[in-house]
Amino acid sequence: MLLLLFYHFRQLLSRLKDVQLIPFYITTALFFVVCKPHLDYPPETFLTAALKILPIISLAGYLIFNFNDATKSQGIYTNMITCGLLVSVLGDICIVWREVLFLPGVYFFGVAHMFYSLGLLTTYGKSVNKALFAYLAIASFLCIAGGIDSWFKIGILFIYNCLVTNVGFLGVARYEQEQSLSAKLAAYGGVLFMISDFVIAVDRWKFGILGSEFVVMVTYYGAQACLALSTLNEH
Numbered sequence: 001m002l003l004l005l006f007y008h009f010r011q012l013l014s015r016l017k018d019v020q021l022i023p024f025y026i027t028t029a030l031f032f033v034v035c036k037p038h039l040d041y042p043p044e045t046f047l048t049a050a051l052k053i054l055p056i057i058s059l060a061g062y063l064i065f066n067f068n069d070a071t072k073s074q075g076i077y078t079n080m081i082t083c084g085l086l087v088s089v090l091g092d093i094c095i096v097w098r099e100v101l102f103l104p105g106v107y108f109f110g111v112a113h114m115f116y117s118l119g120l121l122t123t124y125g126k127s128v129n130k131a132l133f134a135y136l137a138i139a140s141f142l143c144i145a146g147g148i149d150s151w152f153k154i155g156i157l158f159i160y161n162c163l164v165t166n167v168g169f170l171g172v173a174r175y176e177q178e179q180s181l182s183a184k185l186a187a188y189g190g191v192l193f194m195i196s197d198f199v200i201a202v203d204r205w206k207f208g209i210l211g212s213e214f215v216v217m218v219t220y221y222g223a224q225a226c227l228a229l230s231t232l233n234e235h
Contacts, residue, residue, distance in 0.1 A: 080119030
């Protein structure tokens with residue numbers, strides 16, 4: 001087991017050292033330096049929106065540049081993750097204006113999670129974690145629903161919560177089947193998305209969380225990067 005973990009760690013470092021990821025690192029650092037999410041919510045400006053989406057666009061460009069259709073399923077998976085990243089850009093723009101465009105942002109991210117799920121379904125097999133993720137979906141929904149005063153929003157939240165939890169479940173299910181670095185990254189990506197969105201929901205509808213925006217953006221960029229890197233073949 002230790003040898004397997006060390007092998008995966010070395011593989012992960014080799015992927016993270018890819019010079020083609022430098023635009024992602026630079027644009028991510030730029031967002032945190034300029035927008036300062038560790039201090040407060042970034043200002044609702046076009047500059048914030050532009051800086052926020054640049055890391056996601058760089059990841060999409062990375063996938064397009066490294067597209068590998070060696071197998072049909074791998075090509076479909078890469079295409080679905082790329083589509084999810086591009087739709088996420090629209091969601092990111094909306095969420096910047098969190099008071100007036102929050103729901104449209106949720107819609108876009110819901111579509112993005114549909115793309116991620118479709119991609120992960122190409123690698124799906126049997127899983128022993130169905131019940132666990134079903135409980136997580138129910139528990140997280142019940143935790144948040146009481147703070148929302150609109151049945152319409154509760155319905156939207158329920159659907160979205162199912163979608164993001166499904167991405168986490170399918171990512172973990174892929175790792176159960178493959179035990180590869182790519183599968184592990186898919187699992188990390190799905191779970192990080194669940195954490196990011198849960199923090200957003202608690203901070204918005206239950207109680208304020210100190211440094212919530214920083215936690216959200218770290219886990220969000222981490223989730224998108226893990227899903228993007230999970231498309232690459234093992235070397």
